[in-house]
Amino acid sequence: MSKSIAWRLALAIALTCALVLSVIGVFLYRSLAAELAFRDDQALLGRLEQMRALLHDSDSLTALQARPRLYQNMLGNQDSVLVVKRQDASQVIAINPHRQVLPQVQPIALDRAPARDDIQTLDSLALLAGMAQGPAGESLSITVGKRLDEREHILASYRLRLYAAVILGGLLAWGLGWLLLRRGLRPLRELTQAMRGINPRSLDQRMPVDNVPTELKEPLQALNAMLMRLEGSFERLSQFSADLAHEIRTPLHNLLGSNSLALNQSRSPAEYQDVLASNIEEYERLNRMAENLMFLARAEHGQRPLNLQSLNLREMGDELCDYFEALAEDRQLRLGNQLHGSLTADLHLLQRALSNLMANAVRHAEAGSNVQLISRSDPHHQWVGVHNIGPPIDPQHLDKLFDRFYRVDPSRAAPGDSGGLGLAIVRSIMQLHGGDVEVRSDAQGTVFELRFLRQPASPSNAC
Known part of the structure; x- marks a missing residue:
């Protein structure tokens, strides 16, 4: 079962608090146990010293034996033990309220002060034994002790309170943590509600970032950037669908019209051949459009691998001028090749990009003008382009020239053109190469340039 973030964090806080309280409880418990043991040991040490002094200063053992209550009051509770014996093991003083059998403990010498290490714990009883000197120099042994039941009861009660404190503290931490986290996660719930309102018709909405926690x-901001990209992609897709339907409708309408006219009445074989020839042109137009769209789709999804090689730009320019020479002569244009140097690129893709630019330049150049293949370079880039002289392109169209099916003047579309996909293909080719395409247009002419990143020199070619 999936738990909420608030539940999980509250549980983590509760476990952390319980762990901290447990560590503190263990420390306090051991400190209390050590303090109680120290006090009991000090009491036993003091009693042994007191009894030694009392026996040494007494006039007779008979007088000491006559006052047992004195020693009971001196011990102060029912858990204390005091036994004084002669050398023959006869008892002079015996205070043992619980009549507990006392184990034998080796007494310390008379001339040595007792220490905590001399105290022995046997059967829940702390014992300390030492030699003493009685009246008239009689040698006596003293055993003092204390039952540890009271200490154990105190520690047991303290342990139960610590357990209760840890459990209650953990539960309290879980409850307070859950409430605070629920309150702290309220912005997430509000954002969730806002996100639910976003659909394909409202991709222009953005998530508010002014009054949200810093962590969000x-x-x-990344989500808003993604929504912006989605909005742009959705708009381009919608526009592409509309443009595609419009572009396909024209040749289909021509095919339907010509075939309907041909079938309305009997015609001669020559007339039928003309109809078929016209249909073939429209089919070729549809075929070119399909091939171009397939190329764009593969390029955008990275399914067109690059075959990079070093290309001689001069030779490539000569081949392009030879290919477009007949079309240029029909429009009374002069072609010029000013390409020079070498470039690392995919041969077929670069030829296709430059061919599209050349076809576009020849189509829109003024009669009697020049169409030039140009190149230049800077420390970071290499530029290859096409320059033609013709009517300048309005600035409002420059940013849209590379969109699919976009034409500055749709009425000038010719049956043999690229269907408004030529410049879009150029941009896709440059994106595959990690470059870009730029356009400038003014009274001096229009220039389309392909921008390539300059390849670093290999170590073998370095001077």
């Missing part, structure tokens, strides 16, 4: 600003 960067994800929201």
Whole structure:
């Protein structure tokens, strides 16, 4: 079962608090146990020293034996033990309220002060034994002890309170953490509601970033950037669908019209041949459009691998001028090749891009003008382009020239053109190469340039 973030974080906070409280509880418990043991040990050490002094200063053992309550009051509770014996093992003083059998403990010498290491714990009883000197120099042994039941009861009660404190503290931390996290995650719920309102018809909406926590600003900014890209892609897709339908409708309408006219009445074989020839032109137009769209789709999805090689630009320019020479003569144009140097690129793709630019330049150049293949370079880029002289392109069209099916003047579309896809193909080819295409247009002419990143020199070619 999937748990909410608030539930998981609250549980983590509760476990952390329980762990911290447990560590603190263990520390306090051990500190209390050590303090109780220290106090009990000090009491036993003091009692042994007191009894040594009392026996040494007494006039007779008979007088000491006559006052047992004195020693009971001196011990102060029912858990204390005091036994004084002679050398023959006869008891002089015996205070053992619980009548517990005392184990044998080796007494320390008379001339040595007792220490905590001399205390022995046997059967929940702390014992300390030492030698003492009685009246008239009689040698006596003293055993003092204390039952540890009271200490164990205190520690057991303290342990139960620590367990309760850890459990209650963990539950309290979980409850407070859950409430605080629910309140802290309220912006996420509000954003979720806002996201639910976004659909293909409202891609222009953006997530608010002004009054949100700092941790959410960067994800929201990235989300808004993604929505912006989706909006642009959706708009281009919608426009592409409309343009594609419009472009296909024209040849289909021509085919339907010509075939309908041909079937309305009997015609001569020559007339039928003319109809078929016209249909073939329209079919070729549709075929070119399909091939161009297939190329664009593969290029955008990276399905067209690059075969990079070093190309001689001069030779490529000569081949392009030879290919377009007949078309240029029909329009009374002069072709010029000013390409020079070499370029690392895919031969077929570069030829296709330059061919599209040359066809576009020849189609729109003024009669009697020049169409030039040009190239230049800078420290970071190499430029290859086509320059023609003709009517300048309005600035409002420059940013849209590379969109699919876009034409500055749709009425000038010819049956043999690229269907408004030629410049879009050029841009896709340059994107495959990691470059770009740029256009400038003014009274001096129109220039389309392909921008390639300059390849770093290999170590073998370095001077």
